Amino acid sequence: MEFIRHLFGSQPLLALFVTIALGYLVGKIKIGSFVLGGIAGTLLVGVIIGQLDVNIDSGIKNIFFALFIYAVGFQGGPQFFHALNRRSLNQLASSFIMCLTGLLCVLAAAWMFGLDRGMAAGLAAGGLTQSAILGTAGDAIAKLGLSPELVKTMQTNVAVGYAVCYIFGSLGPIIMVSWFLPMIMKWDIRKEAVNLAKAMSGGRTELDPGQFNAVRDIATRVYEVAANSKAVGKTALTLDKELSDAAVEAVFRNDTSIDLTDATLIQAGDRIAVTGKVDVMKTAGDLFGKEVAAPDGLALVEENREIILTNRALGGRAVDEIHDHVNIETRHGVFLTAVKRMGRDLPLLSKLQLKTGDELHFTGSPVDLDRVQAKIGYKITAAAVTDFIFFGIGMLVGILIGMIEFKLWGVPISIGSGGGCLLSGLLFGWMRSVHPKFAALPVGASNFLRDFGLAVFVGVVGIGAGPQALIAIRQYGLTLFFLGVAVTLIPQVVTFFFSYYVLRIQNPIEALACVAGGRSANPAFAALLAKAGNATPVVSFTVTYAVANVFLTLWGPVIVGVITKNAVL
Secondary structure, eight states: OHHHHHHHHHOHHHHHHHHHHHHHHHHTOEETTEEOOHHHHHHHHHHHHGGGOOOOOHHHHHHHHHHHHHHHHHHHHHHHHHHSSGGGHHHHHHHHHHHHHHHHHHHHHHHHHTOOHHHHHHHHHHHTTOTHHHHHHHHHHHTSOOOHHHHHHHHHHHHHHHHHHHHHHHHHHHHIIIIIHHHHHTOOHHHHHHHHHHHHHTSOOOOOTTOOOGGGSEEEEEEEOOTTOTTTTOBHHHHHHHHSSEEEEEEEETTEEEOOOTTOBOOTTOEEEEEEEGGGHHHHHHHHOOEEOOOTTOOOOOEEEEEEEOOTTTTTOBHHHHHHHSOHHHHTTEEEEEEEETTEEEOOOTTOBOOTTOEEEEEEOHHHHHHHHHHHEEEGGGGOSOOHHHHHHHHHHHHHHHTOOEEETTEEEOOHHHHHHHHHHHHHHHHHHHSTTSOOOOHHHHHHHHHHHHHHHHHHHHHHHHHHHHHHHHHHHHHHHHHHHHHHHHHHHHHHHHHHHTSOOOSHHHHHHHHHHHTTOHHHHHHHHHHHOSSTTHHHHHHHHHHHHHHHHHHHHHHHHHOOOOOOO
């Protein structure tokens, strides 16, 4: 043990990476459907390793938290600003009510049980499962002008409160969303999800888990035009209109490929390559003639391309509306195969409303995709390199915003560099979606900044808490745990019934998704998805999740500023 203490003392970064590795290993332990998660695991392991009196420069913690929170804001920026409109007003209100009720519960608990600023912020971080509060509250505490010892004690209490309250804070929303609320409302989640999917798809059958609709696959087949075919004498463009969800891609005449244009006339004996959805291929066969083998040397190059929607004229419009509105000359040979929002798959249904910032997956030839891309947005792979000019400016702006201070009841309040970088990330993420030539930050890069930044930050916090964590746990113990239960459950119950009866969010799937999103509760969302058996909860979850991430993160400095009690050494 002395050897390890000496090793970690001389090279504290070793302790940090051991903490992260063991923390994520512990976080993978599964009990039933509950998984602790890498962040909570890292904090707990950090507290244990912190007993060896490891000293890590706090500057490391600040840098990585700023990177983490900027990436969070950048990824959520397009959806957050899009949520600020009339169409999403009730869901926006639901999310804010959840966040506000959670804040009020934390302040009430601090007042009734005499919690200091640090412990109250930890209660919020764990009970509301918002890890970012650890950073924003810690920043605010450091700026109170207190003694270094008192600051360290309060920041330790933030970590302790988080660790004690996090487990039920994560488990509680799972219980509420997947069991308790559906039980008292007598809802069958799977049945309601199927009904919602049917309504969004115009009545098409919704499949059970494990099943898939094979006829939605894209395929290319070759037909020989019969002498009595209705296609003879028609142009390729006319045939595209008749086929609707398929397109003529190539024409072979006398075993030679001819140049294909919209005006090319089809002749009897031609062999035609048609690409489209399998469910329309019977129509193609009836139109052209028998299916034949592909000519030797036929090579049709197709591409799967991901395009970010930035054209605001298409935002808020349903998939089928856009399909019917766009002329065949534009959409020829291009097929929408998937839609993602904030990294989550959306149900590809006809009534699905697209939002600015959505990730649209298309299949088609490169030429056809280029034509469509110009009218939709920008190709994701076009942003394969980080724009470090705007990244540096974004971080600079965030830190400057964090330096702004104002007084609340005589107490200096600042959102700190964490809150400032969150706001800056939101702004630059939105700007990227509107002006794709600027501020490129690839998804892989932003995911790494977000995940690794938070892991390092939490690891340093846990190690720094060290022996003082045990003292705080003995002092508050079960009281803090049950306060965490209250902070976890009360906002969900209040918000659910307020949203249902006042905001009129009465579709069961949308109502439950708003509860999970308003808490930014990813485990609860995963449980709801499993119960639903399809992706219908995603749409409502992404709106409320984006809003909740902002407000819950900003509650850290608010709690520190409103509560006047300091820790007792």
